[in-house]
Amino acid sequence: MIFVTGATGFVGNHLVKTLLAFDQKVKCLVRPGSESRLRYPVKIVKGDIFSPDLAEKMSGCKALIHLIGIIREFPKKNITFKRLHVKATQVAIEAAKKAGIKRFIHMSALGTGPQAVTEYHKTKWQAERLVQESGLVYTIFRPSVIYGPYDHFTTLLARIIKRSPFIPIIGDGLYKLQPVHVNTVALAFVLALFLGDTHNHTYEIGGPQALTYREIVDTIAEHFKKRIKKVYIPMKIIKSVTIKLESFSFYPLTQEMLTMLIAGNVVKEQSFYKIFPLSPIRFKESLGFLK
Template sequence: MLTQPTGTDQESTSMTEAHSCVAITGATGFAGRHIMPKLLMGGHRVRALVRSRKRLTAASGNTHTIEGDIFDDRCVEQLVDGADTVIHLIGIIDENPMNGITFENLHVNATTRLLQAAKDAGVSRWVHMSALGARPNAVANYHKTKWEAEQAVRDSGLDWTIIRPSIIHGPDGEFMKLIKTWWTSFFNPPLIVPYFGAGPFGAGGSGHLQPVWVDDVAQCFVDALTNPRTIGETYPMGGPERYTFPELYAAVRDRLPKTRCKMIVPMPAWKAKILGRLPGMPFNWDQVVMSQEDSICDTSKVEHDFGIKLAGFTEKLDEYAANIG
């Protein structure tokens, strides 16, 4: 259901504000929670499709909320009706096929449905969340379906921008909360902090990560709306520092106010792949595969086109480590 704003929308004749009705999916997710306030502070009118209004923390008189599902035609039509731009953030890292939650459904089918609705409604601009590592020959289905969604966007005829971040970090992100739990909980897991390692015993190392600050990602999504240079461009995005998983875990440990005495210990990736196929495991096959690949990139293009200096991981972690959660 479409709710009415609690304030009065102001129309503007300026170029920046004339195209300021933004339809957004994934507004209650990690990145979305940081993009929403930046959109509102920038004077944009926002229309958000959410499964629960209670989870939408950043709202104002310039926010319309539509409570529903991306596969509900009526909700999608309401979302894009009268919008100038779509910011599409929906993505999953774990599947639940029994409930229709699969990479194919949420990455590809949801994107193609929304693209068609956006074109039918006369939307002209699309800013898309993808992932570093998306490619047609990817081993992980996560990356394959992210690539298929990208291709649908490129073929849409809209003015598009695709942003491909490495792992996104911040105090309210699930990844950082998980690492904190590992270091501070006695039982979860006991005695060790695990990662997936190559080789028979897991001692062959892992892929490298280039963690990127969530507010840098959010700023690029918002700035793309008024930056014509970004139209038709794909932006790999990561922070200035690169880490293996053990190095990243150690960096978090060293900055948390209080930790338990644990060792960083590898689980052989070959074993984890087998376990990741089983129901009820806290990780899946795709996550194991991706942990063995580098998620790194050259950041010069995104920094040049957006005029941004990407924040370092430890720089920001020093600021928020005590507030993770």
């Protein structure tokens, strides 16, 4: 049986679906009240990553897939990178050891590393180090921006493009991303359970193409056969507005998000498709889920 944290999220649901397709028994840690967000029938244990009986909840499992993570902080609600990236990972590792689990597969993020400059990436790196030093047999994945059915990234862009002849572009829009389909990510996590060569390795995952933000917008507009006008918003204006509004949950950006966006998100280490028997999915040819 495979224990999954973060199963009710975008990637988590796709991962659970893939595990079931591989005839794996799945047990998911789900916070009370969030059961409806899990779209597939699996064994559920209620609680959160900080439940004192977490090791007991993992009983009977042979591997742990740890997906918990956030993209922005809300300190007043105790939602911080330090707590949900670093502390949560440490708790998961300790519980896995107590439960006799020896296999740990971890979700990190492309852009993390010892030279990380944002707290998001710094804490992702700290979490990676905990996993690497845990003594467990680990595999760590660092995906670029993930897209697919039920995502927030392409779905939001599609909604704007469908409803308006204009779309705002932050800065010059020339920063590059390497969108990777959620099916690729989900399959990678599952295949790592069976591929011995993946033990104690870290993999960057991206799609087959690095695309500028402009190209991503154009590709989605082309999918809907719609002509749009890009409205470029100077970075100086975006930054000044973000400084004033980032503490409010209704505002979609933070200064950290802007820093990461402008830095780009492109794979540097190319071993993933050499190890995993997966065909890269091209962004332009995989937008059929957008309606």
